[in-house]
Amino acid sequence: MLANLFSPYSAAIGDPERESFEELLRRPNLRIERIVSMGQSSSPGFWYDQPHGEWVVLLQGSAGLSFEHEQTERVLRPGDFVDIPPHCRHRVEWTDRDTPTIWLAVHYGTLDENAVT
Amino acid sequence: MLANLFSPYSAAIGDPERESFEELLRRPNLRIERIVSMGQSSSPGFWYDQPHGEWVVLLQGSAGLSFEHEQTERVLRPGDFVDIPPHCRHRVEWTDRDTPTIWLAVHYGTLDENAVT
Numbered sequence: 001m002l003a004n005l006f007s008p009y010s011a012a013i014g015d016p017e018r019e020s021f022e023e024l025l026r027r028p029n030l031r032i033e034r035i036v037s038m039g040q041s042s043s044p045g046f047w048y049d050q051p052h053g054e055w056v057v058l059l060q061g062s063a064g065l066s067f068e069h070e071q072t073e074r075v076l077r078p079g080d081f082v083d084i085p086p087h088c089r090h091r092v093e094w095t096d097r098d099t100p101t102i103w104l105a106v107h108y109g110t111l112d113e114n115a116v117t
Numbered sequence: 118m119l120a121n122l123f124s125p126y127s128a129a130i131g132d133p134e135r136e137s138f139e140e141l142l143r144r145p146n147l148r149i150e151r152i153v154s155m156g157q158s159s160s161p162g163f164w165y166d167q168p169h170g171e172w173v174v175l176l177q178g179s180a181g182l183s184f185e186h187e188q189t190e191r192v193l194r195p196g197d198f199v200d201i202p203p204h205c206r207h208r209v210e211w212t213d214r215d216t217p218t219i220w221l222a223v224h225y226g227t228l229d230e231n232a233v234t
Contacts, residue, residue: 005174006196025172025200029146030225032172055142055149057122059176079123083142106223108147
């Protein structure tokens, strides 16, 4: 079982085209996961619109995060965190192409227990 | 407001003898905080015995963590995480004396809303 956030990630080894999502903890109204991105971004025109809140920190790599209600993209570097309230529409514009981008996401509130990610 | 986990910490600047606790997010049954230790440890014979769960990851520095039900201390390095269930008695044996130790703690479950840490 994964016990270190910087340990090897299946996506980087198996399929560099695919992002990796690993659940680290699941409790009522709480799900903590590690996400590893390898240059992926949200599809053009796609916005995440989640019924629950998500507190997320970038720990390695870098990424551009956009919020529909903001004019300019936020660039996240290691250690940067942001709280995304329920139904706050956002998208990942880009992630680092040279270094795996490691995210730690804390999903909270009313979670869809059937959702995989 | 703090927006980066590795940004300067008040304890390191103001009082090197004191650990720093900063709340990053508070929601029903959830509290996320950054803790910065500067060589501190739990008092001799003291055990944390929390009514709620705590998922914690060490992001910088190092520390020795003991659980009452385990024979040997766990040494945590950057990226190492552990889930501490409610009433799982534990203590911090030591933290790095040369490098500030940065913890990210996710407290979950039935929280004492009056507790500061």
